[in-house]
Amino acid sequence: MTRREILDGTEVIGGYARAVRMGGQVHVSGTTSADAAGKVVGADLYEQTRETYAKIARALGDADAAITDIVRVVVYVTDISDPSGFTRAHEEVFTETRPAATLVEVSGLVAPEMLVEIEAYAILADD
Secondary structure, three states, X not given: OOEEEEOOOOOOOOOOOOXXXXXXXXXXXXXXXXXXXXXXXXXXXXXXXXXXXXXXXHHHHHOOOOHHHEXXXXXEEOOOOOOHHHHHHHHHHOOOOOOEEEEEEOOOOOOOOOOEEEEXXXXXXXX
């Protein structure tokens, strides 16, 4: 089985890949809306979630997969008191398929302006 590591230049430290594909599975690391320069894209939870899913989609594309192949997401937000920004963006992204999902509040992410981080797991259909 071939291992493919996907790097997009936004990894904050060495030693990990944005995504790893093994066979028909793609595991996407915790992803935020930060760009290659480390600047957070998006002023609110909705905008950051949209950008984060766009980064995940690009990583999946580099692994020959798509958003529709995602079977599970784990989402970390810094303030769960109003998750509507996340849920609105999530529902806009997942129009064809619905992954299993977990939403968790955390005390902080790598940078204080980051509001959301998402891990994604995709399985490519074999039929």
